Amino acid sequence: MSDRATPQSEHWLQRRVGDIVADHYTTAFVFKKYGIDFCCGGGRPLQWVCQKHHIDPNALIAQLKQAIQSESVDVDALAQLPLNELIDRIVQHYHQYIRYRTPIIQQFAEKVARVYGHAHPETVKLLELWQQWSAHLLKHLEEEETYTFPFIKEALKNESFDRAKLLEDWQAMHRRMIDQHQEEGTYLERMRELTDSYRPPDYACRTFRVLYQSLAEFEDQLLAHVHLENNVLFPRFEAMLKRMSAG
Numbered sequence: 001m002s003d004r005a006t007p008q009s010e011h012w013l014q015r016r017v018g019d020i021v022a023d024h025y026t027t028a029f030v031f032k033k034y035g036i037d038f039c040c041g042g043g044r045p046l047q048w049v050c051q052k053h054h055i056d057p058n059a060l061i062a063q064l065k066q067a068i069q070s071e072s073v074d075v076d077a078l079a080q081l082p083l084n085e086l087i088d089r090i091v092q093h094y095h096q097y098i099r100y101r102t103p104i105i106q107q108f109a110e111k112v113a114r115v116y117g118h119a120h121p122e123t124v125k126l127l128e129l130w131q132q133w134s135a136h137l138l139k140h141l142e143e144e145e146t147y148t149f150p151f152i153k154e155a156l157k158n159e160s161f162d163r164a165k166l167l168e169d170w171q172a173m174h175r176r177m178i179d180q181h182q183e184e185g186t187y188l189e190r191m192r193e194l195t196d197s198y199r200p201p202d203y204a205c206r207t208f209r210v211l212y213q214s215l216a217e218f219e220d221q222l223l224a225h226v227h228l229e230n231n232v233l234f235p236r237f238e239a240m241l242k243r244m245s246a247g
């Protein structure tokens with residue numbers, strides 16, 4: 001890997017880290033990964049930071065550009081996919097998103113609680129809530145990937161199963177997933193209350209702002225994710241089982 005910037009990268013190298021994060025908060029996740037301070041020390045230009053941390057500027061800039069590209073997916077297009085493919089996309093996009101973001105948001109929340117906890121006790125409560133919620137969410141993903149999704153995939157490919165028994169087993173599993181999704185919704189409501197709908201105080205530092213922006217995006221992603229499971233995957237699978245057990 002070369003540590004020399006290409007001419008096209010020059011304008012990036014002159015920019016200050018804090019300004020890049022202010023324009024595109026998702027770049028904070030990249031800086032965090034490299035251990036680069038984008039908050040109090042965010043006044044340094046990227047070039048200085050790369051030299052200090054011995055980072056290949058081209059590799060870093062490539063990751064920053066990638067972070068800026070929208071992470072959004074076309075939810076309506078996903079809803080049209082065959083169920084097998086829909087499951088794969090849910091895992092690849094939404095589950096991976098949660099696994100990638102969760103530990104970094106945790107670090108942001110810890111810092112904000114540490115710095116602002118005295119004047120803003122809600123930030124300490126937010127950290128506690130985040131810890132409970134993320135643990136719940138990660139357990140839920142495990143359960144879907146270990147039991148729920150393999151159950152659906154097996155049923156889709158094996159026509160010799162007893163459909164009536166399958167439908168009964170599925171309905172118990174389905175209720176469990178719906179209950180867990182409802183719990184996630186309750187966590188979301190509490191998160192919104194504690195953050196005043198993700199509005200930081202005017203004097204909040206960059207980490208505080210990035211934390212709230214990250215949580216707002218996390219909510220959007222989770223709502224789309226749960227929509228695809230509750231309103232598309234589960235009912236379509238159940239309707240298919242009912243058709244087959246009646247036939």
Ligand SMILES: [Fe+2]
Binds near residue numbers: 090094144
């Ligand atoms: Fe899921």
Ligand SMILES: [Fe+2]
Binds near residue numbers: 140144177181226229
């Ligand atoms: Fe789920």
